[in-house]
Amino acid sequence: MSKTIRIGTRDSELALWQAKTVQNALESTGHKTELVPVKSTGDLNLDQPLYEMGITGIFTKTLDVAMIKGEVDIAVHSMKDVPTALPKGIVEGAIMKRASNKDILIHKGIEFLENGQGTIATGSLRRKAQWLHKYPDHKVVDLRGNVNTRLQKLDDNEWNGAIFAAAGLERIEIKPENFIDLNWMIPAPAQGAMLIVAMENDEYSREALSLLNHKNSETCVHIEREFLRVLEGGCTAPIGGLARIVDNNVHFKGALFSLDGNKKIEVERSLPLEESNQMGHECAIQILENGGRDLMREIKAVLNN
Known part of the structure; x- marks a missing residue:
């Protein structure tokens, strides 16, 4: 089977650059592609702070709908914009080699x-x-x-x-x-990484995307996003997390802040790569048990008012 893979993307200059990078990579492996730009809700409403709009997925929902409706086959995202839980039927296809996380x-x-x-x-x-x-x-x-x-x-x-x-x-x-x-600032989980998603039942696109996946980048951003997922519980919060692989060891640093910046709860850990599967989860639990649960309750109370 062969088909033209329709690549869904936001229509900003940066999003189009990312989509064209994926397009070039797919075409270099012999696949036919087509770009399909769409406007997201996050791009249309520039007057309201993101957290007031329910930031989770604000830049990805439009493309999710287009995929589920069969209007595009894959979608390209800045991974830090993607909710930690993907919609039912949509799966990770590839994580490109990470750029600067700074x-x-x-x-x-x-x-x-x-x-x-x-x-x-x-x-x-x-x-x-x-x-x-x-x-x-x-x-x-x-x-x-x-x-x-x-x-x-x-x-x-x-x-x-x-x-x-x-x-x-x-x-x-x-x-x-x-x-x-700002070397002292802990980046957003998955900052600098590009995620390409596909429909779970689309074997052709998933197989094509598997050729683009960068394993070390995948390992690091999965640790960071698991840290985020366990901490936030669906709530937007000031959370930073960064995993790095150095000499077959994974180094992780993460933190939760109060909205005004007065409080900071931090964790730092290093493990051999083969022992890092639960690293994000364990670091998040350490934050929660060190005052993070109370701080998350305070953050939710403010943001939900």
Whole structure:
């Protein structure tokens, strides 16, 4: 059997770059493809903070529906946007080799970091909480839109800077020179990774995608997403998690923050690769037993009001 694999994607510049990367990879293995761009709810509503919209899956639901309706065969996502539980009938097809997992600050001069006053823009609860944990006297304002829109908003406002994922800016080659790496900031689980999903019953597409999977990236992001899944219980929260494989050992660092950044519960662990299957789950339980359950209740109470 042979068919043209229809690739569903959001229609932002970054999403299209990701989809075309997958398209090129599939075609290099002899498969026929077609791009099918769609608008997601998350792209259409730029006035409301993501957490108020029920962030879980806001950028993926439109593509999920298109897949289930048979309008596309596979969908390409920034993996950090994908809920930890996929819809029934949709499965992971491949995780591409991970790009940079770093957060970076695009700034208009970094003097403000020394004087205690500043305004930073981000639409992420995780980035906001970690920034306020380090700079409690700064102001953090909401920032929405695709990467181009957010860069323009930074130019148009009196903010000192805005936080971005390095991978997105690097992929479409618009990373400016005025940035600093936020090496102290724990990234979102699966940040920098691309996930391709397919229908569970679509053996042709799943077999094609299996050729694109990067095993080490898969191992790391699965640990991070299991950490997220056990902690959040379906609730958006300021959670960071990063797994790295070094010399056949997996190193993991994760943390849960309060919304205002005042509280931080952190875990760090290293295990041999062959013993890391339950690492994400075990690290999440350690956080929950170290005050995380109470903190998650506080976060849910605020966000649900």
